[in-house]
Amino acid sequence: MSKVAYVRKEMLQVRKPPVSQAGFLGWLKKNLFYSIGSSLATLLTVAVIGWLLYGLLKWLAVPTWAAQSLSDCRSIIAELARGENNAGACWGVIRDRGIQLTFGFYPPEHFWRPILAFTFLLPALAPILFAEKVPGRLIWFSALYPFLMPWLLWGGSVWVPLGVIAGFAVGYLGFRISNGLNTLFRIAICLIAALAWWIYAKEHLDTVMSSVGTIDLTPVKSRNFGGFMLSLTIGVVAIGSSLPLGILLALGRQSDLVLIKVLCVGFIEIIRGVPLITLLFVASTLLNIFLPPGTEFDIIMRVIIMATLFASAYMAEVIRGGLAALPRGQYEAAEALGLDYWKAQRLIIMPQALKVSIPGIVSTFIALFKDTTLVSVIGLLDPLGLTTAIRANQEWAGIVWELYGFIALLFMIVTFSMSRFSMYLERKLHRDH
Amino acid sequence: MTTRASPPRERFRISQLIYDTRYRSYTIQVFALFMFAAFVGWLVNNTLQNLSNAGKDLDFGFLFSTAGYEINQRLVSYGPDSSHLRASIVGLLNTLLVALLGCVMATVIGTFVGILRLSKNWLIARLMGLYVEMFRNVPLLLWILLTMAVLTELLPSPREFRGESATASMMLNDTSAITNRGVYVPLPQFSRGLDKALDGSLGLNPNALAILFVLGAGLYVSQRIKLRADRIQSKSGERPVTWFWRTGVIVVPVLVLFFAFGFHLEYPELKGFNFIGGLRFRNSLIALWLALSLYTAAFIGEVVRSGIMAVPKGQIEGAEALGLRPARIMRSVILPQALRVIIPPVISQYLSLTKNTSLAIAVGYMDITGTLGGITMNQTGRELECVLLLMLVYLAISLTVSAGMNVYNARVNLVER
Numbered sequence: 001m002s003k004v005a006y007v008r009k010e011m012l013q014v015r016k017p018p019v020s021q022a023g024f025l026g027w028l029k030k031n032l033f034y035s036i037g038s039s040l041a042t043l044l045t046v047a048v049i050g051w052l053l054y055g056l057l058k059w060l061a062v063p064t065w066a067a068q069s070l071s072d073c074r075s076i077i078a079e080l081a082r083g084e085n086n087a088g089a090c091w092g093v094i095r096d097r098g099i100q101l102t103f104g105f106y107p108p109e110h111f112w113r114p115i116l117a118f119t120f121l122l123p124a125l126a127p128i129l130f131a132e133k134v135p136g137r138l139i140w141f142s143a144l145y146p147f148l149m150p151w152l153l154w155g156g157s158v159w160v161p162l163g164v165i166a167g168f169a170v171g172y173l174g175f176r177i178s179n180g181l182n183t184l185f186r187i188a189i190c191l192i193a194a195l196a197w198w199i200y201a202k203e204h205l206d207t208v209m210s211s212v213g214t215i216d217l218t219p220v221k222s223r224n225f226g227g228f229m230l231s232l233t234i235g236v237v238a239i240g241s242s243l244p245l246g247i248l249l250a251l252g253r254q255s256d257l258v259l260i261k262v263l264c265v266g267f268i269e270i271i272r273g274v275p276l277i278t279l280l281f282v283a284s285t286l287l288n289i290f291l292p293p294g295t296e297f298d299i300i301m302r303v304i305i306m307a308t309l310f311a312s313a314y315m316a317e318v319i320r321g322g323l324a325a326l327p328r329g330q331y332e333a334a335e336a337l338g339l340d341y342w343k344a345q346r347l348i349i350m351p352q353a354l355k356v357s358i359p360g361i362v363s364t365f366i367a368l369f370k371d372t373t374l375v376s377v378i379g380l381l382d383p384l385g386l387t388t389a390i391r392a393n394q395e396w397a398g399i400v401w402e403l404y405g406f407i408a409l410l411f412m413i414v415t416f417s418m419s420r421f422s423m424y425l426e427r428k429l430h431r432d433h
Numbered sequence: 434m435t436t437r438a439s440p441p442r443e444r445f446r447i448s449q450l451i452y453d454t455r456y457r458s459y460t461i462q463v464f465a466l467f468m469f470a471a472f473v474g475w476l477v478n479n480t481l482q483n484l485s486n487a488g489k490d491l492d493f494g495f496l497f498s499t500a501g502y503e504i505n506q507r508l509v510s511y512g513p514d515s516s517h518l519r520a521s522i523v524g525l526l527n528t529l530l531v532a533l534l535g536c537v538m539a540t541v542i543g544t545f546v547g548i549l550r551l552s553k554n555w556l557i558a559r560l561m562g563l564y565v566e567m568f569r570n571v572p573l574l575l576w577i578l579l580t581m582a583v584l585t586e587l588l589p590s591p592r593e594f595r596g597e598s599a600t601a602s603m604m605l606n607d608t609s610a611i612t613n614r615g616v617y618v619p620l621p622q623f624s625r626g627l628d629k630a631l632d633g634s635l636g637l638n639p640n641a642l643a644i645l646f647v648l649g650a651g652l653y654v655s656q657r658i659k660l661r662a663d664r665i666q667s668k669s670g671e672r673p674v675t676w677f678w679r680t681g682v683i684v685v686p687v688l689v690l691f692f693a694f695g696f697h698l699e700y701p702e703l704k705g706f707n708f709i710g711g712l713r714f715r716n717s718l719i720a721l722w723l724a725l726s727l728y729t730a731a732f733i734g735e736v737v738r739s740g741i742m743a744v745p746k747g748q749i750e751g752a753e754a755l756g757l758r759p760a761r762i763m764r765s766v767i768l769p770q771a772l773r774v775i776i777p778p779v780i781s782q783y784l785s786l787t788k789n790t791s792l793a794i795a796v797g798y799m800d801i802t803g804t805l806g807g808i809t810m811n812q813t814g815r816e817l818e819c820v821l822l823l824m825l826v827y828l829a830i831s832l833t834v835s836a837g838m839n840v841y842n843a844r845v846n847l848v849e850r
Contacts, residue, residue, distance in 0.1 A: 374792070
């Protein structure tokens with residue numbers, strides 16, 4: 001006889017966890033009802049959200065899409081006979097003016113051009129944003145895009161953007177040919193060659209090449225730009241041009257050359273110290289005073305210039321942060337390899353610094369994109385500027401929520417996806433290091 | 434044996450200015466200075482030429498001529514024969530007022546949002562996340578216009594307070610009214626105030642100045658009492674009870690002053706189609722204030738959240754191991770460490786809020802952009818002077834705040850071993 005009183009010979013059946021600990025109920029208990037206070041807060045929140053959602057849905061779900069005017073809407077809603085609180089959205093205004101809010105006064109037969117231009121933005125950005133997921137050769141398309149987009153939006157002869165591109169090629173050629181000279185000389189030669197080409201091309205290229213054949217897009221005047229498209233145009237152009245400018249400013253701010261540093265710091269701090277609206281005042285009233293007599297930029301170009309300067313100061317600070325995040329050893333290693341300043345920046349410093357600053361760049365872009373609505377203050381017809389114009393019509397006088405809601409939705413879609421993307425990048429960069 | 438001669442002194446050659454890194458930086462800087470001077474000269478030249486073409490000159494004398502327009506909200510006296518300079522000062526004070534109110538409100542809401550976003554309650558954390566995303570992803574100008582629309586469209590008009598079947602009623606024991614033309618609250622008045630004696634020769638409200646002065650003096654004395662208590666405590670180990678002294682020296686003199694000035698409240702009254710009397714907060718101020726603070730609170734909430742998350746978990750566990758209660762942990766362990774991370778970005782949010790007050794022009798709030806950069810500019814046609822002054826004012830505010838922030842940063846910087 002064994003002395004051991006009891007030995008279990010077979011495994012026990014695994015028992016299910018208690019209902020209150022696992023599954024949906026367990027989740028509820030853990031996350032929503034873990035204490036008396038929490039339960040009360042949850043119930044209260046649910047009640048408030050439910051009440052708000054009910055009111056909102058009731059307001060949203062009204063058959064007013066076909067209405068021709070606000071009074072039309074009111075009569076349709078009154079027919080629903082919902083009793084006391086018979087408020088409802090007037091969707092007719094979106095049907096009537098939604099296109100205008102999106103495209104402004106762009107000629108409808110050319111709508112494909114802005115659509116194409118902004119669709120191409122995605123493949124153009126892909127090599128920069130999703131570097132490892134797309135073929136590297138797409139970078140050539142990114143290089144082409146800054147010329148393609150204005151041509152599509154503003155139209156004109158295809159030889160204009162091609163001439164500008166050729167100028168870069170000529171400059172590069174000059175740089176290659178002068179191989180063996182001092183770098184400063186080579187850069188000077190490159191600049192002179194390109195400038196000479198551009199001056200020549202501006203006068204003659206179009207006439208010469210037109211005899212060969214050309215693709216002309218109907219020119220569209222800047223004053224026809226409006227609505228959400230205007231915001232996108234200003235945002236994309238300003239951010240695109242502010243990136244190189246911001247890199248230069250950031251480098252200048254880090255420079256050992258005292259004078260350059262002072263100039264860059266002064267520029268950055270002045271721009272960052274004033275609100276965008278004062279810079280827009282400069283664009284609308286002063287820019288033509290600063291330029292030689294007789295120079296006429298149209299207002300949208302002026303706004304884009306000022307928005308670019310504005311964004312470049314913020315961009316410079318973002319990139320400076322990226323530069324500061326690099327370990328000192330990277331600079332020293334580049335020097336130890338015997339690279340000169342520009343080679344070190346191009347090959348060692350910038351690729352790393354820019355990668356770190358991408359989330360910051362994206363949020364600068366979001367901020368600038370939202371700030372484009374300020375152009376309505378100086379009288380441009382961006383979506384907010386258009387709401388005033390729409391309300392000035394007799395049919396839609398007094399309409400508020402539908403228009404603002406629609407505009408908010410447009411902005412929300414763009415900025416929300418960008419901020420999600422920035423979060424994705426942050427996570428990815430976090431893993432990389 | 435020959436001694437080695439010292440190396441021949443190198444003669445300076447012109448080409449060293451380009452090839453020798455020791456001298457090249459000077460070449461570049463001189464070149465840059467030259468280009469910059471040429472650029473500025475070009476701008477100035479263009480400006481002068483354009484101005485003379487337009488028959489204008491650069492002259493700030495217009496600031497002292499009569500403005501003659503109405504400003505509907507003013508913190509200092511301003512009349513129809515005040516100068517443009519006075520109008521700009523009124524505008525500047527309005528800017529600072531809404532910026533200050535906005536910063537306070539945004540901090541309060543932002544702190545709540547940031548802490549609640551870390552709540553263990555899933556629903557509340559998500560709700561706060563929704564709030565942050567909603568406000569961050571929609572332009573501020575749209576929020577300001579929307580808030581203004583909410584105030585003017587959804588609140589009852591003064592007419593609805595009228596008659597037997599009034600659909601709206603005054604609040605707080607019939608002393609305040611919220612209407613679509615503004616919020617009316619009782620106005621503190623002084624029947625025997627200093628302003629009667631001085632009859633407005635100062636230009637500022639002497640009552641407010643006197644009260645502020647007494648309040649400041651009270652705070653100073655209270656601080657001295659605290660320091661004295663600190664000294665006694667560090668000497669003897671026992672802290673004298675001073676709270677009644679400390680509140681007393683602040684409250685009692687102010688109350689005495691109130692009584693001496695004949696303090697009473699002036700209540701708003703419904704007369705005709707509008708409320709008369711009392712203190713009226715215009716919709717433009719409230720809309721701007723609410724929208725700015727809700728918008729900035731979304732950003733501050735994120736800052737607060739990241740600041741709290743930046744405190745290592747071990748700190749909290751350590752505090753728990755010491756037996757501190759959750760509220761005490763928050764107050765004595767988490768917040769002091771989180772604040773170090775939180776305050777610099779919060780101050781830069783304050784700065785951007787201050788700059789964003791310039792959007793006041795969209796709802797007709799008369800801030801400095803509305804006075805100096807708006808009506809004054811349009812009346813006098815002096816765009817260059819007005820915009821330059823406007824930028825200078827904002828720049829001065831920004832630089833002052835960032836200088837303050839730098840001082841603070843230097844003070845709280847961790848002293849590392």
